[in-house]
Amino acid sequence: MPLRSIHAFAGGVHPLGNKNTDVLPSIHLHGFREVELLMQQHIGPPCTCVVKPGDHVDVGTMVGRADKPMSVPIHSSISGTVKEVHYVVSANGSPVEAVRIESDFQHTINPFCKPPKVESFEDFIQMIRDSGLVGLGGAAFPTYIKLNPPKNKMPDTLIVNAAECEPYITADYRQICEHPDDIIDGILEVMKWLEIPKTIIGVEDNKPLVTRIFSHEIKKRVYKTGKHPDIEVKTLKTIYPQGAEKMLIYTLTGRKVPPGKLPIDVHTLVMNVSTLRFIGLYLKEGIPLTRKRMTLDGSALNTPGNFIVPIGARIEDIIEAAGGTREEPKKIIMGGAMMGVALDRIDHGIIKANNAILVFGSEETTLPPESPCIRCARCVASCPMDLIPCGIDKATRLRDPEMLEKYHVMDCIECGCCTYACPSKRFLTQSIKNGKVIVRAERARIKKEQELLAASENKGGPAS
Amino acid sequence: MKLQVSHSPHVRDKATTQSIMRDVIIALLPATFAGWYYFGIRAVFITLLSISSCILFEYICRKVMKRNNTIGDLSAVVTGLLLAMNLPVSLPPYMVVIGAAFAIVVVKQMFGGLGNNFVNPAIAARIFLVIAFPKAMTSWTVMTGSWFSIKSVDAVSSATPLTQIHTAEAPSLWNLFIGNKAGCIGEVCILALLIGALYLILRHVIRIWIPMAYIGTFFLLVFFFGKTNVLHFTGDLATLSGWGDLFYESGYMLLSGGLMLGAWFMATDYVTSPLTTKGKLIFGMGCGILTFLIRYYGNMIEGVSFSIILMNILTPHIDEWTMGKPFGEVKENAKV
Numbered sequence: 001m002p003l004r005s006i007h008a009f010a011g012g013v014h015p016l017g018n019k020n021t022d023v024l025p026s027i028h029l030h031g032f033r034e035v036e037l038l039m040q041q042h043i044g045p046p047c048t049c050v051v052k053p054g055d056h057v058d059v060g061t062m063v064g065r066a067d068k069p070m071s072v073p074i075h076s077s078i079s080g081t082v083k084e085v086h087y088v089v090s091a092n093g094s095p096v097e098a099v100r101i102e103s104d105f106q107h108t109i110n111p112f113c114k115p116p117k118v119e120s121f122e123d124f125i126q127m128i129r130d131s132g133l134v135g136l137g138g139a140a141f142p143t144y145i146k147l148n149p150p151k152n153k154m155p156d157t158l159i160v161n162a163a164e165c166e167p168y169i170t171a172d173y174r175q176i177c178e179h180p181d182d183i184i185d186g187i188l189e190v191m192k193w194l195e196i197p198k199t200i201i202g203v204e205d206n207k208p209l210v211t212r213i214f215s216h217e218i219k220k221r222v223y224k225t226g227k228h229p230d231i232e233v234k235t236l237k238t239i240y241p242q243g244a245e246k247m248l249i250y251t252l253t254g255r256k257v258p259p260g261k262l263p264i265d266v267h268t269l270v271m272n273v274s275t276l277r278f279i280g281l282y283l284k285e286g287i288p289l290t291r292k293r294m295t296l297d298g299s300a301l302n303t304p305g306n307f308i309v310p311i312g313a314r315i316e317d318i319i320e321a322a323g324g325t326r327e328e329p330k331k332i333i334m335g336g337a338m339m340g341v342a343l344d345r346i347d348h349g350i351i352k353a354n355n356a357i358l359v360f361g362s363e364e365t366t367l368p369p370e371s372p373c374i375r376c377a378r379c380v381a382s383c384p385m386d387l388i389p390c391g392i393d394k395a396t397r398l399r400d401p402e403m404l405e406k407y408h409v410m411d412c413i414e415c416g417c418c419t420y421a422c423p424s425k426r427f428l429t430q431s432i433k434n435g436k437v438i439v440r441a442e443r444a445r446i447k448k449e450q451e452l453l454a455a456s457e458n459k460g461g462p463a464s
Numbered sequence: 465m466k467l468q469v470s471h472s473p474h475v476r477d478k479a480t481t482q483s484i485m486r487d488v489i490i491a492l493l494p495a496t497f498a499g500w501y502y503f504g505i506r507a508v509f510i511t512l513l514s515i516s517s518c519i520l521f522e523y524i525c526r527k528v529m530k531r532n533n534t535i536g537d538l539s540a541v542v543t544g545l546l547l548a549m550n551l552p553v554s555l556p557p558y559m560v561v562i563g564a565a566f567a568i569v570v571v572k573q574m575f576g577g578l579g580n581n582f583v584n585p586a587i588a589a590r591i592f593l594v595i596a597f598p599k600a601m602t603s604w605t606v607m608t609g610s611w612f613s614i615k616s617v618d619a620v621s622s623a624t625p626l627t628q629i630h631t632a633e634a635p636s637l638w639n640l641f642i643g644n645k646a647g648c649i650g651e652v653c654i655l656a657l658l659i660g661a662l663y664l665i666l667r668h669v670i671r672i673w674i675p676m677a678y679i680g681t682f683f684l685l686v687f688f689f690g691k692t693n694v695l696h697f698t699g700d701l702a703t704l705s706g707w708g709d710l711f712y713e714s715g716y717m718l719l720s721g722g723l724m725l726g727a728w729f730m731a732t733d734y735v736t737s738p739l740t741t742k743g744k745l746i747f748g749m750g751c752g753i754l755t756f757l758i759r760y761y762g763n764m765i766e767g768v769s770f771s772i773i774l775m776n777i778l779t780p781h782i783d784e785w786t787m788g789k790p791f792g793e794v795k796e797n798a799k800v
Contacts, residue, residue: 009791010791013477015473015475015477016475167475246791246792250791250792256791256792257792258792258793259790259791259792259793261792328465329465329467330467330468331467331468331469331470331474332467333472333474335472337472337473337474337475338472338473338474338475339472339473340472340474341472342467342468342469342470342471342472342474343467343469344467344469345467346465346467358474360474364474364475365468366476367468367470368476368480371481371537371578372577372578372579372580373579374481374484374539374578374579374734374735375579375734375735375737375739376484376734377734377739377740378479380739380740384791385790385791386788386789386790386791387790388739388740388787390739391739391783391787406787407787408789408790408793411790411791411793414472416472416473419471419472419473419476420473420475420476420477421477421479422476422477423477423479423480423481423483423484424480424481424579425476425480427470427471429471429472429473430471433471
């Protein structure tokens with residue numbers, strides 16, 4: 001019987017799970033006519049494009065080279081010919097370089113792709129970087145950076161995030177059901193090279209099957225190797241945002257990550273199951289990150305389900321290949337219902353961190369009008385970061401940076417709980433994000449002012 | 465294809481301002497019906513007059529101020545109902561209308577409408593009426609004529625239980641509990657008020673912190689510092705013989721006056737109470753202490769109303785004092 005964690009964070013909300021697709025096995029989608037690979041698919045500087053129109057590429061051929069630190073390469077997800085290298089507007093609204101590749105439908109794999117040989121920690125980190133791996137839970141943080149912490153801050157616990165607390169999304173769930181062995185391989189590799197003594201897998205208690213699969217898989221390892229692999233499965237209360245890094249670390253270990261700090265500051269490493277599965281798979285096959293498992297759901301779709309799609313495939317093509325729509329979509333969301341981005345166009349190519357496309361029809365699409373705050377404090381009670389969202393909202397509308405700082409606006413994790421809970425239907429999360437912009441601008445202004453002051457003091461002494 | 469673009473989250477909870485107000489109205493109904501039962505058809509008339517005046521004033525105000533119509537959020541109905549529950553049944557109708565006007569026009573809309581009033585409109589109106597019409601607001605009646613008799617002359621003047629304690633006419637605790645006593649329309653039946661309060665708690669509309677702190681603090685103060693308090697207890701504490709005497713005064717104090725109505729339905733008003741749990745506890749304790757002081761050492765009868773309104777005024781400060789640290793904030797990171 002897996003242990004239940006004893007810590008619980010304050011706040012959180014209980015949106016309808018809507019895990020409609022959890023029993024549907026993942027389907028490989030092939031036959032995309034073209035893909036569009038953005039040159040920035042991670043947090044960090046963009047890649048340099050190394051192909052030009054007319055070049056032939058195979059699956060796994062590098063098209064974007066990572067020149068700068070914090071950057072990972074991008075590989076072609078189909079075989080075919082490069083048609084165009086141009087600038088497009090990404091889903092978040094910023095311009096980014098993109099490579100358009102037309103498929104030859106051959107699906108030939110780059111001959112240089114072979115299982116890597118890992119003999120040292122440095123090899124391991126290089127291998128992770130070359131694979132183009134980023135955090136697949138949604139943050140898209142380059143994994144090689146995460147796995148290479150400063151020497152004085154080595155992690156003592158690996159936390160595997162199998163919470164998947166966002167409504168609708170079941171991609172990680174299917175990943176666990178279909179490839180538990182690869183996940184355990186990935187965990188063992190990370191534990192081995194980073195010398196982490198202990199791993200905890202956190203699973204929400206609405207997914208008992210996942211708990212059983214992992215327990216079974218661990219038993220198999222014990223049988224095979226004769227020793228227990230120090231991996232523990234813990235069930236978590238089903239509550240959103242249970243899968244948020246800080247909340248997960250607290251519930252599983254009782255450690256609190258201070259504001260502005262990273263999990264590594266409390267000696268923990270948090271990795272998503274899909275990221276770990278990729279590590280396990282890459283060591284066996286050597287094909288870089290070119291495919292992504294995603295959940296397609298929403299009332300406007302004919303056949304919701306889980307699909308494995310090449311990175312860069314256009315959203316409209318994916319929806320079509322996955323069975324098309326049965327009514328005119330009213331809202332299309334890239335990501336989950338709580339934190340995803342509503343799109344205005346659907347010709348974007350998907351990027352590494354995308355894990356769901358929600359196609360909402362008229363029954364799910366609502367945009368109730370805002371009404372005045374009645375101070376019911378539901379936002380305060382729901383905030384997992386113990387902030388006062390209605391106060392931040394007020395400060396943002398007053399454009400008062402001092403008041404925003406007083407309310408600790410920068411500590412918001414933008415999980416959306418406050419907006420979900422608000423009976424006045426106020427756009428609290430949006431307001432808080434705007435508040436962060438105001439605070440950043442004010443901080444920059446103060447810094448510049450101080451610099452100017454310092455410069456003028458240096459120039460003119462008391463003599464002038 | 466036209467796609468809706470909005471900020472996350474894309475799913476919302478079912479609760480709306482309107483649904484919350486509806487729940488409050490539902491929770492107030494048992495006590496209202498009990499008041500109607502005890503005070504006759506005139507109580508029905510006063511209640512409906514108060515509610516309809518509040519709605520009318522809200523409508524006119526918004527119209528005059530060229531703002532959107534907000535009758536639909538039902539907050540005016542809640543104010544009207546609460547105001548009626550806080551009035552004696554014999555009050556002349558024009559005073560009810562003046563009270564409603566004060567609550568909606570002066571206290572609520574002049575400060576910016578729902579969510580911006582700094583004190584509870586119904587309590588402010590009650591206090592306004594007590595000061596403006598002290599005689600009418602403090603003549604308590606018990607019904608003697610038929611239930612359908614509309615004239616208040618059928619009622620005879622009576623003292624409120626609060627002034628009767630330790631006298632021969634004092635009603636029994638049971639009569640205080642079920643509402644067979646003099647008082648305002650909505651405050652008499654404690655049983656009905658508690659049923660309504662339970663509904664609000666179960667529906668997660670209010671949290672228990674304010675009423676718990678309010679009633680608890682008040683009870684303890686009366687228990688230890690009242691007239692027949694535990695320190696002056698003449699019975700045998702060890703065997704608890706005569707424990708009824710020990711609890712009589714505190715029980716009597718809890719069940720009489722507007723304490724239950726105030727603690728469960730007016731101190732918990734969202735707009736004028738603190739946001740955090742800590743703040744709510746401080747707010748409730750403050751109300752309890754002030755109610756005790758006014759009831760025992762003041763010469764005004766409005767203990768509950770004044771204590772709640774004073775704490776309403778302190779609410780922004782309580783919010784300021786009780787603003788907690790963000791999750792994970794430790795000392796060395798705290799901004800000085």
